[in-house]
Amino acid sequence: MIISLGYVTVPAEHADQVSQMLSGLAAQTRTEPGCIDYRVSRDLEVPGRFSLVETWAGLEQMQTHLALPHIGPAVEALMNLGGQHLSVTAYEAGEAMSML
Amino acid sequence: MIISLGYVTVPAEHADQVSQMLSGLAAQTRTEPGCIDYRVSRDLEVPGRFSLVETWAGLEQMQTHLALPHIGPAVEALMNLGGQHLSVTAYEAGEAMSML
Numbered sequence: 001m002i003i004s005l006g007y008v009t010v011p012a013e014h015a016d017q018v019s020q021m022l023s024g025l026a027a028q029t030r031t032e033p034g035c036i037d038y039r040v041s042r043d044l045e046v047p048g049r050f051s052l053v054e055t056w057a058g059l060e061q062m063q064t065h066l067a068l069p070h071i072g073p074a075v076e077a078l079m080n081l082g083g084q085h086l087s088v089t090a091y092e093a094g095e096a097m098s099m100l
Numbered sequence: 101m102i103i104s105l106g107y108v109t110v111p112a113e114h115a116d117q118v119s120q121m122l123s124g125l126a127a128q129t130r131t132e133p134g135c136i137d138y139r140v141s142r143d144l145e146v147p148g149r150f151s152l153v154e155t156w157a158g159l160e161q162m163q164t165h166l167a168l169p170h171i172g173p174a175v176e177a178l179m180n181l182g183g184q185h186l187s188v189t190a191y192e193a194g195e196a197m198s199m200l
Contacts, residue, residue, distance in 0.1 A: 003103050003191060004199060005153060023144045041141035041151045044123045051141045053105060053153060059197070066199060075200065091103060092194035097159070099104060099166060100175065100188035 001036065002059050006052030006088035014081040015048050022050060025074060029054075032068075034061025052088065062090060101136065102159050106152030106188035114181040115148050122150060125174060129154075132168075134161025152188065162190060 010018045022040040029038040036055040043049035056062040065071070078086065110118045122140040129138040136155040143149035156162040165171070178186065 040144045088200035090197045094192035097190045
C-alpha cells in the first residue's frame with residue numbers, strides 16, 4: 001500500500017475556492033482504480049494550509065492518477081490562486097498497526 | 101519512519117473546542133523526542149471530522165508519546181465531547197518519493 005502526504009498553502013482570500021476544488025478532486029479520485037482513500041482537509045494551525053492524505057493499493061495506480069488529464073490543470077489552477085509550498089510525497093507502507 | 105493517520109468525528113457544536121484542543125496537542129507533540137511532524141486538520145467534506153497526520157522517527161517514540169499522562173485524558177475529553185469513529189493507525193514507511 002502507498003500512503004501519500006500532500007500539502008499546499010494558499011492566500012486566505014482564495015481558501016474557500018480551493019476548498020471546493022479539492023473537495024471535488026477528492027470525491028472524483030476516490031472512484032479511481034486502486035484508490036483506497038483520498039481525504040482533503042484544512043490545517044487547524046496554519047491559515048490557508050491544506051492537507052491531502054491519499055492511500056493507494058500501489059504506486060502504479062497513483063502514477064496513473066497523476067497522469068490523468070485533469071491533474072495538470074488542477075495544479076496550475078492552484079498555482080494561479082497563489083498556491084505555495086505544494087508538495088506530494090508518497091511512501092510504501094507496511095502493515096497497519098492500530099494504536100488507538 | 102512511522103506515518104500515523106488518525107481520525108475522529110465530533111458533533112458540530114463541539115468542533116471549535118475540539119479544534120483548539122487538537123491544535124494545542126499538536127504544538128506540544130511536535131516538541132517531543134522522535135516526533136518529525138504532527139498536523140491536525142479539519143476535513144473539507146465531512147462536517148466535524150478531524151485528521152491527525154503524524155510522522156515519527158520510530159514506533160518506540162510514538163508509543164512513548166501515547167503513554168504520556170496527558171494523552172488518556174485528551175482521548176477521554178474527545179469522547180466526552182461526543183467523539184466518534186476515533187482511530188489512529190500507524191504504518192512503517194519506506195523511502196520518501198516526491199510525486200509533485
